[in-house]
């Protein structure tokens with residue numbers, strides 16, 4: 001064996017997986033079981049007391065899910081990961097380890113519409129208060145910091161316009177404030193951007209999108225960078241103080257640079273319960289094997305479609321960071337040199353009505369609320385995902401009435417352009 005470190009594509013196929021030791025099965029088996037037999041009473045007690053690692057019950061961990069966790073941790077350059085039932089579940093589990101009632105977290109205003117809803121409404125009932133900042137104005141993050149701030153949350157490539165966030169600049173703000181930076185890396189995938197390399201402490205994903213990649217399975221994941229000192233400042237008692245449910249263990253002291261991933265599993269997932277089905281873990285693992293190939297094609301197609309739209313007379317503007325004229329192109333060159341992703345928006349001269357009409361005329365693009373599928377997708381955010389926001393908030397989050405969002409798939413780009421041409425022209 002050579003001692004060279006495997007590259008990204010090799011990790012995408014192999015990380016975390018070995019031929020099954022009992023059957024020789026080469027693909028990772030689906031361990032479709034709720035529970036696992038203990039060797040004896042001592043073994044059972046040590047598993048429950050966190051003195052030994054092993055399988056107990058699929059709500060807490062499962063061998064198929066464990067392969068997925070190891071693979072995504074490897075691709076993101078983290079110390080450990082925890083797979084959960086959805087991207088939203090990942091966000092709840094992460095913040096539950098960090099916030100007490102009455103605490104605050106700062107979030108970039110440009111976010112997935114579902115996250116805006118979750119942060120604004122659902123989290124309010126937990127006593128967690130979101131404070132919005134503008135990812136294009138780094139000082140707005142600094143101004144938002146208070147003694148109750150416990151985390152900063154951003155998207156690497158932001159919904160819906162595909163804008164690129166200056167992760168390093170915001171990580172500097174987080175470091176100064178003594179709080180972790182959480183990056184939702186869903187739209188980039190680790191193939192395009194690895195936020196931990198730029199100062200992120202925690203990465204979350206909706207696996208439902210590019211990582212799974214085929215629009216067939218929900219899932220989410222939390223990656224621990226292992227970089228944050230949870231005991232400094234006494235701000236994170238879940239990690240630094242003795243845990244009564246585990247005989248007084250202190251998680252950071254016991255688990256060091258993967259304490260956060262452990263907390264998410266043994267406190268968050270165990271008690272809140274959003275476990276990922278092993279079948280979905282299998283589907284997502286299969287998707288990840290082709291992530292590099294798919295992302296290359298997604299980006300190549302997105303750039304061609306963006307260029308076509310930029311030259312079309314019915315189009316007022318195109319917001320794609322991969323275009324040299326785009327305001328995020330500098331940041332795209334720095335953070336995502338392999339491509340600026342496949343989700344972006346454009347606006348139509350005909351406004352709201354033109355947006356609704358375009359969506360109804362497209363044939364190859366499916367009109368639905370998802371991104372990161374092999375198939376090309378389209379949505380009019382103002383009448384759907386962002387319809388709950390008032391007009392000013394819609395515009396601020398990049399979802400004004402004239403805006404259409406695309407998630408460009410891996411079909412032949414000539415067919416995608418022909419479909420847009422007929423729908424815009426007719």
Ligand SMILES: *Cc1c(COP(=O)(O)O)cnc(C)c1O
Pocket residue numbers: 085086087088089112114115155159184186187205206207208209218219220371
């Ligand atoms: C879809 C999505 C989520 C939520 O993920 P689910 O798997 O649908 O719960 C979070 N963030 C981003 C950027 C997303 O695209």
